[in-house]
Amino acid sequence: MDDAVKLQAFEDKIARGEVIEPKDWMPERYRNQLIRMISQHAHSELVGMLPEGNWITRAPSLRRKISLIAKVQDEAGHGLYLYCAAETLGIDRSELTEQLLSGKAKYSNIFNYPTLSWADMGVIGWLVDGAAIVNQTMLAKSSYGPYSRAMIRICKEENFHKRQGYEIVATLANGTPEQREMVQDSVNRFWWPSLMMFGPSDKDSPNSQELLRWKVKKKTNTELRQRFVNLTVPQAQALNLTLPDPDLKLNEATGDWEFGEINWTEFNQVIAGNGPCNKERLKARCDAHEQGAWVREAAEAYAQKQARKQAA
Amino acid sequence: MTTTSTKVVGSNPGGEWPVWEVFLQEGEEGSPHKHAGSVHAPDGEIALQNARDVYARRGKVRSIWVVPAVVITASSPSDAGPFFDPAQDKVYRHPQFYKAPRGVKVF
Amino acid sequence: MESPEEMLSPRAATIAPSELPTFSPAVRTALFDYLLRLGDDRLILGHRLSEWCGHGPILEEDLAIGNVSLDLIGHAQAFLALAGRVEGKERDEDRLTFFRGEREFRNIKLSELPRGDFAFTIARQFLFDSYAALLMEKLQSCRFPELAGLAAKTLKEDTYHLRHSAQWVLRLGDGTLESHAKVQAAFNDLWAYSGEAFVADEVELLLAKELGIPDPSSLKAVWVERVSALLKEATLQVPADCFMHTGGRKGLHTEYLGKLLAEMQIVPRSYPDARW
Numbered sequence: 260m261d262d263a264v265k266l267q268a269f270e271d272k273i274a275r276g277e278v279i280e281p282k283d284w285m286p287e288r289y290r291n292q293l294i295r296m297i298s299q300h301a302h303s304e305l306v307g308m309l310p311e312g313n314w315i316t317r318a319p320s321l322r323r324k325i326s327l328i329a330k331v332q333d334e335a336g337h338g339l340y341l342y343c344a345a346e347t348l349g350i351d352r353s354e355l356t357e358q359l360l361s362g363k364a365k366y367s368n369i370f371n372y373p374t375l376s377w378a379d380m381g382v383i384g385w386l387v388d389g390a391a392i393v394n395q396t397m398l399a400k401s402s403y404g405p406y407s408r409a410m411i412r413i414c415k416e417e418n419f420h421k422r423q424g425y426e427i428v429a430t431l432a433n434g435t436p437e438q439r440e441m442v443q444d445s446v447n448r449f450w451w452p453s454l455m456m457f458g459p460s461d462k463d464s465p466n467s468q469e470l471l472r473w474k475v476k477k478k479t480n481t482e483l484r485q486r487f488v489n490l491t492v493p494q495a496q497a498l499n500l501t502l503p504d505p506d507l508k509l510n511e512a513t514g515d516w517e518f519g520e521i522n523w524t525e526f527n528q529v530i531a532g533n534g535p536c537n538k539e540r541l542k543a544r545c546d547a548h549e550q551g552a553w554v555r556e557a558a559e560a561y562a563q564k565q566a567r568k569q570a571a
Numbered sequence: 572m573t574t575t576s577t578k579v580v581g582s583n584p585g586g587e588w589p590v591w592e593v594f595l596q597e598g599e600e601g602s603p604h605k606h607a608g609s610v611h612a613p614d615g616e617i618a619l620q621n622a623r624d625v626y627a628r629r630g631k632v633r634s635i636w637v638v639p640a641v642v643i644t645a646s647s648p649s650d651a652g653p654f655f656d657p658a659q660d661k662v663y664r665h666p667q668f669y670k671a672p673r674g675v676k677v678f
Numbered sequence: 679m680e681s682p683e684e685m686l687s688p689r690a691a692t693i694a695p696s697e698l699p700t701f702s703p704a705v706r707t708a709l710f711d712y713l714l715r716l717g718d719d720r721l722i723l724g725h726r727l728s729e730w731c732g733h734g735p736i737l738e739e740d741l742a743i744g745n746v747s748l749d750l751i752g753h754a755q756a757f758l759a760l761a762g763r764v765e766g767k768e769r770d771e772d773r774l775t776f777f778r779g780e781r782e783f784r785n786i787k788l789s790e791l792p793r794g795d796f797a798f799t800i801a802r803q804f805l806f807d808s809y810a811a812l813l814m815e816k817l818q819s820c821r822f823p824e825l826a827g828l829a830a831k832t833l834k835e836d837t838y839h840l841r842h843s844a845q846w847v848l849r850l851g852d853g854t855l856e857s858h859a860k861v862q863a864a865f866n867d868l869w870a871y872s873g874e875a876f877v878a879d880e881v882e883l884l885l886a887k888e889l890g891i892p893d894p895s896s897l898k899a900v901w902v903e904r905v906s907a908l909l910k911e912a913t914l915q916v917p918a919d920c921f922m923h924t925g926g927r928k929g930l931h932t933e934y935l936g937k938l939l940a941e942m943q944i945v946p947r948s949y950p951d952a953r954w
Contacts, residue, residue, distance in 0.1 A: 550796075
């Protein structure tokens with residue numbers, strides 16, 4: 260079969276809602292788009308461990324400490340599922356790591372913001388994980404088998420993160436005046452970056468159309484962002500927390516909460532590497548990787564020695 | 572202290588540990604092992620521990636198998652026709668093909 | 679998608695603790711101190727391990743170390759909660775964790791030493807896990823049923839931790855020249871802190887008599903044997919006998935603990951009326 264025929268068969272398969280598995284023929288572009296998407300997601304989980312890891316040693320109760328460590332661990336686990344899914348497309352983990360550490364690969368912008376108070380732990384769980392869930396629920400039905408299966412696993416675990424976050428936010432919102440102030444300040448800092456997590460608006464998103472046609476993505480950035488806002492506003496209202504957007508208002512006709520214009524300048528600056536923590540995040544990952552080289556080598560050397568012993 | 576297994580496979584000189592596929596037996600006793608994903612590890616013992624930490628943190632996992640990815644032989648999609656389709660029309664393999672006399676309990 | 683109500687619905691209630699047996703004042707005081715020792719050893723060590731989150735040498739190991747840290751802090755929660763009930767002054771595990779001063783902590787110094795590199799972490803963990811598993815094994819037959827039950831539960835996780843740290847000692851010791859040197863240096867540095875756990879004082883001696891708690895000095899010989907065997911298998915030298923640092927059990931700590939506590943306790947201490 261020549262490529263044009265294969266491509267048509269592939270597109271038909273997707274149109275029928277069938278799942279593509281690693282050994283199936285796929286166009287190079289599909290393969291590359293998936294590698295880019297999956298690895299970006301994996302890198303985000305990895306880097307995402309850092310802003311939250313920042314508060315593990317200062318968690319204010321044993322229950323919160325344990326929950327936070329478990330959450331950060333889950334993120335490591337999610338990174339692992341996703342790297343493994345990416346590897347089924349023919350790329351090595353070491354190559355993916357190199358892309359991240361060299362600054363070539365992107366990861367979710369939100370993790371380039373600093374965590375400045377305990378309240379950020381709640382707000383990140385509520386807003387950032389909340390936004391991720393809106394995105395991920397859609398991806399669980401992705402056309403690529405290994406990605407979709409990884410996402411199903413991840414979605415199951417993600418729910419605990421969001422609940423944990425919202426519980427922290429509620430505790431603070433209903434606490435002392437200082438705690439209320441702490442959590443309101445946190446919301447003021449994280450609201451807009453959370454909205455930015457859904458990426459550029461559809462007209463500025465070069466990859467969207469293709470990804471939609473191949474059922475890797477099933478909804479547009481704009482649709483997802485609106486869905487997130489609609490879910491979240493009532494949750495904020497339930498706690499008497501304000502969102503830092505004077506243009507936020509309910510459109511009675513559509514049921515949508517309309518919101519103000521996102522600061523795309525800030526968005527682009529952070530993507531370009533000028534966010535508050537970009538350099539620190541990358542340095543932490545680089546250091547961990549470099550300082551881990553001797554450990555990885557030792558384990559390999561041991562394994563080889565054992566193999567020689569067994570063979571003898 | 573002895574280990575269960577330090578089975579090893581050819582590691583790659585790039586410094587990345589080889590891939591192991593992970594199969595879990597979850598839930599009811601006697602249920603089959605299902606593929607859960609993969610981990611990187613230098614040998615079987617570490618693969619088992621990693622698999623437990625990555626895939627068995629929640630829920631009732633009774634047993635874990637880890638298998639070096641390189642030793643798995645798999646059918647390919649182009650085999651699907653010759654391999655699998657003929658099975659569909661061999662009706663004599665299915666119990667419904669056979670009639671039992673009325674009133675006789677076969678099982 | 680969950681509503682605010684669904685997100686805040688209460689979890690299943692934790693199991694209500696059973697009634698405490700009646701203890702004499704002397705036993706009660708000793709038991710409170712002893713439970714603090716068990717809890718603090720794990721709280722402080724768990725805290726040190728948690729410093730690896732996001733910085734582990736390999737993603738899989740980051741996860742593994744995180745698991746151990748979680749287990750240890752969970753154990754600490756249980757031992758400290760029991761301690762608070764034995765003390766009878768309404769101090770729960772959080773009160774004990776975040777509002778005691780440095781001189782009231784009862785962990786061995788081994789727990790509070792800085793995180794160190796991976797070799798140091800594994801070596802320290804192996805020394806502790808070897809002790810912990812032995813201790814819990816004996817503690818599960820003490821005559822205070824609730825503590826015996828806790829020990830049995832803890833032993834399961836301690837056993838897994840020991841497997842993990844022992845396997846890594848083997849890989850680092852018998853790996854490359856570099857890993858061998860690093861882990862040997864770590865054991866050499868740690869050795870002087872490894873004896874404290876096995877010193878019996880009036881607290882353990884009284885409880886051994888009254889409640890069948892194991893005398894820690896009785897564990898040392900087996901510990902030495904097991905640790906030496908594994909080190910030799912890892913092609914490492916067992917460090918020579920040396921002077922052993924003590925004091926942690928009496929609240930006389932290294933300068934590391936104060937800074938650890940300053941970080942750990944800052945938020946609740948800054949907002950003393952707040953609940954988290």
